[in-house]
Amino acid sequence: MAIRLNGLRTALPVGLALAGLLLAWEAAVRLFGVPAFVLPGPSGILVTIAEKSNILSAGLLVTLTEVAGGFAIGTFIGVALAIVLVLVPPLELMAIPLVIAINSVPSVAFVPLVLLWFGLGMASKIALAAFAVAIVVLLNTLQGLKRPESEAINLLRSFGASRFGILFRLRLPAAMPFLVTGLRVGLARSTIVVIVAEMMGGYGGLGQVIYQATAMMDSLTVWAGVVVASMASLGLYGLLVALDRKLVWWR
Amino acid sequence: MSSEGIQNGGMAARSKASVIPPHLQLVNVWKRFGSEPNRTVAVSNVDLSIAPGEFVTLIGPSGCGKSTLFNMIAGLLPPDSDGSILLSGQPQPDGALLGKIAFMPQKDLLFPWRTVLDNATLALEVEGMSRRKARAKAESLFPEFGLMGFERHYPHELSGGMRQRVALMRTFLFERDLILLDEPFGALDALTRAMMQRWLLDIWERHKRTVLFITHDIDEAIFLGDKVMVMTARPGTIKQTETIALPRPRDASVITSPDFMEIKRRLLASVEEESMKTFALSRDAADRKTMS
Numbered sequence: 356m357a358i359r360l361n362g363l364r365t366a367l368p369v370g371l372a373l374a375g376l377l378l379a380w381e382a383a384v385r386l387f388g389v390p391a392f393v394l395p396g397p398s399g400i401l402v403t404i405a406e407k408s409n410i411l412s413a414g415l416l417v418t419l420t421e422v423a424g425g426f427a428i429g430t431f432i433g434v435a436l437a438i439v440l441v442l443v444p445p446l447e448l449m450a451i452p453l454v455i456a457i458n459s460v461p462s463v464a465f466v467p468l469v470l471l472w473f474g475l476g477m478a479s480k481i482a483l484a485a486f487a488v489a490i491v492v493l494l495n496t497l498q499g500l501k502r503p504e505s506e507a508i509n510l511l512r513s514f515g516a517s518r519f520g521i522l523f524r525l526r527l528p529a530a531m532p533f534l535v536t537g538l539r540v541g542l543a544r545s546t547i548v549v550i551v552a553e554m555m556g557g558y559g560g561l562g563q564v565i566y567q568a569t570a571m572m573d574s575l576t577v578w579a580g581v582v583v584a585s586m587a588s589l590g591l592y593g594l595l596v597a598l599d600r601k602l603v604w605w606r
Numbered sequence: 607m608s609s610e611g612i613q614n615g616g617m618a619a620r621s622k623a624s625v626i627p628p629h630l631q632l633v634n635v636w637k638r639f640g641s642e643p644n645r646t647v648a649v650s651n652v653d654l655s656i657a658p659g660e661f662v663t664l665i666g667p668s669g670c671g672k673s674t675l676f677n678m679i680a681g682l683l684p685p686d687s688d689g690s691i692l693l694s695g696q697p698q699p700d701g702a703l704l705g706k707i708a709f710m711p712q713k714d715l716l717f718p719w720r721t722v723l724d725n726a727t728l729a730l731e732v733e734g735m736s737r738r739k740a741r742a743k744a745e746s747l748f749p750e751f752g753l754m755g756f757e758r759h760y761p762h763e764l765s766g767g768m769r770q771r772v773a774l775m776r777t778f779l780f781e782r783d784l785i786l787l788d789e790p791f792g793a794l795d796a797l798t799r800a801m802m803q804r805w806l807l808d809i810w811e812r813h814k815r816t817v818l819f820i821t822h823d824i825d826e827a828i829f830l831g832d833k834v835m836v837m838t839a840r841p842g843t844i845k846q847t848e849t850i851a852l853p854r855p856r857d858a859s860v861i862t863s864p865d866f867m868e869i870k871r872r873l874l875a876s877v878e879e880e881s882m883k884t885f886a887l888s889r890d891a892a893d894r895k896t897m898s
């Protein structure tokens with residue numbers, strides 16, 4: 356009950372501010388007669404979303420599939436690599452500078468190459484999303500796995516625990532909050548890279564919808580695509596917050 | 607050396623002194639950290655011997671090498687090659703002691719993601735016992751450890767004294783005959799501490815394990831121990847071993863008895879001398895730093 360009330364207390368001002376903003380936007384557009392190709396009003400965008408719901412939902416489905424697929428693959432690769440590196444410290448010394456160097460290049464920069472290697476279909480987007488997620492998840496998880504103090508590791512050793520015992524009973528649980536942070540950043544990055552890749556070359560997805568609408572100077576549909584994409588990533592973010600509570604229940 | 611351990615041994619040892627080897631024996635144990643220009647000798651030339659069932663307290667100034675000594679006995683840190691550690695008469699090569707000794711480190715190190723119950727069963731799980739069995743076994747100890755009703759709580763919901771008892775329970779559930787306790791009550795207030803000391807003696811008398819207990823507190827060392835060992839300032843070595851002949855079971859009134867006072871007078875001088883040395887040492891180091 357208290358939590359609900361609290362949720363309401365934070366949601367109410369945000370909702371009010373948002374409603375105010377939308378109203379002001381709508382009013383300004385109508386008052387000054389701004390043409391739709393410069394800036395459509397919220398009502399116009401909403402109407403377009405309803406009208407174009409067929410192509411928008413088809414695009415959304417493609418984009419979500421690519422993001423979800425890449426996210427799952429990338430998380431798996433990132434966590435697995437982090438575990439290998441923490442179990443084999445010499446490997447970590449060699450690999451980490453490389454990973455940090457790659458991480459400092461925005462993954463969008465790799466889009467043309469990946470399109471070349473994996474084609475214009477979904478595979479290239481999934482590969483890009485997986486790559487973007489794997490890098491952040493790897494770096495964050497590794498940091499978390501190395502978090503436990505030597506005293507805690509020694510405690511387990513004194514009970515006769517093996518490296519794997521220490522990994523499962525101490526390192527992995529301690530890494531959970533870090534993993535969740537990695538997932539959050541990775542989700543944002545993978546959504547971006549997927550949409551950009553769809554715009555640069557693809558057969559479907561919200562990026563392609565936006566791209567084609569832009570080519571036809573249909574700014575209402577561009578806006579509709581952007582709004583749907585934002586809503587989708589907001590929804591995914593909400594899922595992650597729920598996951599955070601599941602994975603890091605002790606906080 | 608070993609003859610002393612046997613003479614002063616706990617009740618279990620006394621009758622069969624000639625056949626039972628010391629439970630734990632350290633022979634010329636050293637630990638040096640780093641290499642020459644800035645080498646730290648943490649532990650030097652430690653010889654000691656503890657009989658089965660004995661409760662030995664170890665007291666010494668801060669930084670004299672007590673925790674380092676414990677880490678070596680627990681098998682976490684190999685002693686330098688000039689010495690050896692024997693368990694029930696058997697020499698223990700590097701790493702062989704891991705898993706053989708119940709070790710409670712200076713910090714409680716409870717895992718925040720585990721409930722009190724699951725923190726207590728940690729060692730049992732590592733040993734491969736099923737969760738269900740381990741929990742059942744731990745649950746039966748909760749009343750004795752004063753933690754009834756807190757099984758499903760998380761560590762951050764407990765007071766310092768309770769956390770310490772959970773860490774102790776985790777150590778006791780790792781059923782090894784030799785228990786190392788590194789300042790288990792160091793962070794507690796005086797009142798809780800006195801209570802915990804009596805409680806620990808009670809548990810020890812019932813479970814009959816060999817205990818080696820580090821403390822900074824002379825009263826605590828005398829009150830608990832069959833034997834008090836005083837360590838020198840760093841490099842730490844055993845300076846003096848005092849047998850405590852106070853009758854057991856001991857209660858709070860022991861502390862004010864003349865015998866206790868007499869022992870305390872003797873130990874106090876010795877301990878304070880070492881503490882002063884530590885103080886002087888660190889002041890010298892500071893002086894040298896400011897001069898250069």
Ligand SMILES: Nc1ncnc2c1ncn2[C@@H]1O[C@H](COP(=O)(O)OP(=O)(O)OP(=O)(O)O)[C@@H](O)[C@H]1O
Binds near residue numbers: 646647669673675712
């Ligand atoms: N891994 C290490 N490397 C270098 N020096 C160390 C290491 N571990 C301990 N020392 C040094 O050894 C000395 C003894 O440390 P130790 O922790 O054993 O002292 P202690 O008697 O337990 O002190 P306290 O009573 O404060 O807990 C200290 O000077 C410490 O700096």
Ligand SMILES: [Mg+2]
Binds near residue numbers: 674
């Ligand atoms: Mg210490």
